[in-house]
Amino acid sequence: MALEAIKRLEKGTRVARRARRNGLVPAVLYGKGVDPVCLYVSLKELRQEHFNVGHVLDLAIQGSLVKAIIKDVQIEPATGAVLHLDFQALSAGSTVTVTVPVVITGEPVGVKKGGILEFITREVELEIPSDRLFEQIVVDVSNLDLGDIIHVRDLPIPEGVKVLEDPDEVVVTIAEQEVEEVAAEAETVSEPEVISKGKKEEEE
Amino acid sequence: MLMPKRVKYRKNHLPHIKGKETRGTELAFGDYGIQAVGRGYIDARMIESCRVVIAKNIGKTGKYWIKIFPDRVWTKKPLEVRMGGGKGDPEKWIFPVRPGRILFEMTGIDGETARHIARLVGYRLPFETKLVSRV
Numbered sequence: 001m002a003l004e005a006i007k008r009l010e011k012g013t014r015v016a017r018r019a020r021r022n023g024l025v026p027a028v029l030y031g032k033g034v035d036p037v038c039l040y041v042s043l044k045e046l047r048q049e050h051f052n053v054g055h056v057l058d059l060a061i062q063g064s065l066v067k068a069i070i071k072d073v074q075i076e077p078a079t080g081a082v083l084h085l086d087f088q089a090l091s092a093g094s095t096v097t098v099t100v101p102v103v104i105t106g107e108p109v110g111v112k113k114g115g116i117l118e119f120i121t122r123e124v125e126l127e128i129p130s131d132r133l134f135e136q137i138v139v140d141v142s143n144l145d146l147g148d149i150i151h152v153r154d155l156p157i158p159e160g161v162k163v164l165e166d167p168d169e170v171v172v173t174i175a176e177q178e179v180e181e182v183a184a185e186a187e188t189v190s191e192p193e194v195i196s197k198g199k200k201e202e203e204e
Numbered sequence: 205m206l207m208p209k210r211v212k213y214r215k216n217h218l219p220h221i222k223g224k225e226t227r228g229t230e231l232a233f234g235d236y237g238i239q240a241v242g243r244g245y246i247d248a249r250m251i252e253s254c255r256v257v258i259a260k261n262i263g264k265t266g267k268y269w270i271k272i273f274p275d276r277v278w279t280k281k282p283l284e285v286r287m288g289g290g291k292g293d294p295e296k297w298i299f300p301v302r303p304g305r306i307l308f309e310m311t312g313i314d315g316e317t318a319r320h321i322a323r324l325v326g327y328r329l330p331f332e333t334k335l336v337s338r339v
Contacts, residue, residue, distance in 0.1 A: 077229035077304030078241065116267050116312050119235075182259045184252055185205050191294060193210045 002058035002065060003045055005029075008038035016084075025082050029059065029068060031089030037061070043082060051085070054098045056133050059087060069096060069133065090130040097164065099123045100135070102155070102171060106142030110174030115146045121171045124152060127162035134158070141172055149173045205248040207297045208275050215291055219276050221245070225304035233269050234309030235338050236318040242331030245298045246307070248274045250328055257324045258308060266312040274299045301331065 008019075008026060016026045024040040039061065049057060053073055059066045072086035088096065101123045111117050124137065137155055144150070153167035221243045231237045251270060258268050274297035281292035301307070308325065310318060315337070322335035 076224075077226075077239075078224050111265065114264065116265060118267075119311070177264060182256060184256045191214070192208045194214050195210050195212045 002060040003041060003049055005039040005041050005059050005061045007062060008040050011038065020081070020083070025085055027085035027087060029061070029066065029087040029089060031068070032091050032094055034066075034089040034091075039087075041085065046082065046085075051082075052101075052135070054100055054133075054135055056090070056135075069098065069130075090133075092131065094130050095127050095162075096130050096133070097125065097127050098133070099125050100128075100137055103136045103138050104141045104172060105138060106140050108141045108144040108148075108174055110144050110146040110148065113146055115174040115176055117141070117144075118173045118175050119171075120173065121152065121165070121169050124155065125164040126157070127164060129160055132158065132160065139172065144172065144174050146174050146176060205252050205297075206270075206274050207248055211275075211277075214277070215279055215294060216276055218278075219245075219298075219300040221300045221302055223302060225302040228271055228306055229304040231306060231309060231336065231338055232271070234267070234311035236310045236313070236315075236322075237271075237306040237336045238308045238310075238322050238325050238333050239336045240301045240305045240307060240329075240331060241303055241334050243302050244329075244331040245278065246272065246274070246301050246329060247278065247296045247298045249296070250330070251299075253328045254308065254325045257328065258310065258321055261317065261321050261324065262310060262313055263317065266310060266317070268311075269309040271306050271309060272299045272301070276300065306336070307333070 005027065019026060019040055023043050025043050025046060027039040027041050028036060029039055030036040051070060051073065053070055055070045057068060059068050067090045068087040069090055070085060071088040074083040075081070076083055090096065102121065104119060108117055137157065139150060139155060149170055150172045151167065152163060152165045152169040152171060155171065157163060251272065251274060255270060262268055276298050277294045278296045278298045279292040280295040310321065319335055322333065326333045
């Protein structure tokens with residue numbers, strides 16, 4: 001189902017705030033061979049879609065249908081309200097740079113032995129042909145033992161996709177437990193060293 | 205308790221806590237985070253108190269991160285002293301919190317434990333907080 005979008009002719013903070021109060025989200029559509037166009041999308045319709053960054057959808061802009069990818073979502077940190085969306089139009093034969101989330105499945109052997117699963121790289125930047133886009137990379141971690149590491153180069157990435165991350169970057173590892181002090185630290189009254197003090201004395 | 209090792213000046217202006225937070229508003233390491241809803245100054249003793257309660261409740265498989273550091277000083281004049289005579293002496297180390305800031309992050313625990321810890325941490329802070337998760 002296509003996401004309905006209305007062309008936005010007015011710009012500015014006041015207009016955007018008024019629109020948000022009325023359940024509309026300001027957005028922009030751009031891309032190769034497409035003139036940038038300002039839009040409004042309905043928040044209610046958007047909530048029904050899976051509107052994460054990297055999601056591909058059809059935009060119905062006043063009669064014409066455009067295939068686009070969600071490039072950016074601006075969210076208000078304190079309330080979680082959606083402030084603005086960026087759509088990038090997809091043209092056949094082109095590539096898109098997308099941040100794809102890594103999803104892990106299974107319970108690692110190392111965790112059963114008492115280790116801690118450290119999920120370090122949660123998303124990777126990829127250059128993907130626009131006709132072969134995917135929304136997540138699923139990694140099975142059930143065979144990971146204590147000290148085992150999955151790097152970016154070990155990820156199941158389809159052919160034709162260029163990885164823009166460092167291949168040696170750690171994605172998941174099983175670390176051993178560190179025993180940590182629980183007791184409250186005693187209150188210290190000492191003051192830190194003041195850097196500027198010594199310098200002044202030298203000048204005099 | 206958390207405090208800087210070296211500082212350039214002994215006293216600083218009181219940091220502003222107006223507006224909403226723009227940095228440190230998303231989960232960076234863990235699956236759960238404790239996010240500030242209100243605003244205020246959090247001092248090293250409060251952070252330590254929260255750390256203790258998290259460490260006690262997180263269990264063996266859990267891990268946590270403290271996402272803030274109190275690097276600004278709060279000064280106070282002695283009691284029964286008239287106004288004037290310069291700025292007071294450093295009393296404690298603080299961090300300015302605006303709505304949206306993630307204060308602590310946790311991983312390796314279930315939702316029930318995370319909610320329990322978030323409630324206990326909330327009691328120890330001078331503003332409202334909420335639990336955020338990746339799911």
